[in-house]
Amino acid sequence: MKALMSVGALVGVIGLLLLVGMIFDVVPANTVRLVEGYMPMQMLTELTFFVAGFAGLSYMLSSMGMPLPRFWQGVGFWAFILLYLKYRVYPPIPFSVRAMYGTVSLVAVFMWVSSNEEDWKKFKQPILNVLDAQSGGNKMLRYAYLFLLPILIGGFTYNAMKPKSEEPIELRTVHPAPPASTKVHGKTYVLQTSQNPYRVNPEGKYDQEFTNANIVEQGMGRLMKPNANPWDEKNTGYLKYVREGGEIFFQNCHFCHGDNLNGRGLHAFAFNPIPANFTDPGTIAQLQETFIFWRVSKGGIGLPNEGFPWASVMPPWEQHLTVDEIWKVILFEYWHTGYYPRTWD
Template sequence: MTWLKLVEGYMPMQMISELACSILVFALINWSLNRAGMGIPKFWAGVGVWIYIQLYLKYRIYPPIPFSVRAIYGTVSACGIFMWVSGSEDAWQEFKRPVMNVMDGISGFHKAVRTVSLIVIPLALGGFAYTSFLPSFEEPIELRTVHPAPPATTKVHGKTFVLQVVENPYRVNNEGKYDQAYTDARIVEQAMGRLMKDVNDPNYNPWDPNAEGYTKYVREGGEIFF
């Protein structure tokens, strides 16, 4: 029933008002049926009102409220209905009559209902308890992490780098072109990693102020890292 909007700021009062008006309508209908000699028994009237409240809380309220909150409202509404049906001795006797008829088994139908109830209800409760404590072996949900887009520029040690136009400096030769042979000529593969061939040679010393290309970028990378 999300088509019927809840008024922001008045949602609690609106919910109580709608429930009160609905129960008032039910009471008027039941009163009219009683006047016509076709009144609804109090037991089924109470059960019907309680079911209506649960359906109202589940499908009328949005965003949906958790089950624990609905259970609290259901318990409170059940207490209110119990107070209503026990308001007088006659009302209480009328309310409990169907239950006592089933418990006493005054007819074959009531005996059948009693037998089914004594078998189905314990099995249902046991099954609910079993499924509640049964461990689940399903695979955990793999949540996808969406990384934000990198910034257009970044500033490191006072120097601004435009990330949208930068190239990998460790694979670019002095002419600004990607050249794997140029990179391989200046490094050597060792078990501990890729190292410069000869740091004593000015052409391979990244700390030389006049170093260009690959070696210059090695120095800048080391400065940023350390």
């Protein structure tokens, strides 16, 4: 038990030192890199490590005869959460959201310290001691608070009132409602009934099961199935069209959506918000192929009013591509990300 707790304590101390080092720029902020795509998991893991570390730390301290008072545990943990959210999480969370998380964790901390009468008393004790000021030290502290608190709060107010130019926050609909049908190159496509003409089996029949069996494998790296290489010369049907779609993608789309379809293309850094990440399970994996067909054909300009604030420079690709090319690109996008398009049933 003790050994386990010491390990926990060690993890906690190292973690804290790293975090503090990063905050004060002593340790480069990328010492433990946040890897895109795994960030939420990584953060949960990190937090688990921290909590385990703190538990170990507090156990070690109390077994060494210098237990940390409940009051400081509570305050310390809350401060840790706030610092972690501000300095570790990337991309940065806006203040309003951080304030919300801060409040929730404050409530949680209160629940923790007041879980029984005994604990709550212990938690309150240092506060009451200062208020009563029975000893010299506490008296000093009381006077210090008396002066510092107004100055501090006044300072915060001043800071808050100083004219600032922070970027206005924008929220937008990620998947606006599509129209019932869309007209591309003079032909009307009903979104509910249209099908990707290239999603076909070797017999040339529309076959979602067959094509889904030939997409890249989910899992690290998202690699193609060993026997389903679109660059195989002998291909007919689906995989041949995937390759043709890929060629179009890498001549038109990768500039923004990236070589790995993750929205990190050559020009992506210049745009706000950055282009859609197709490997994210929240984008094309959630949508029907016809929805993509509509979005690709009509671009940011074709977004309905709910697409507000229309922060998309995606061109209406019907300007540059034929209907066949658009369908092939869509085929490629699903192949390359390893997602199945959603179906209507």
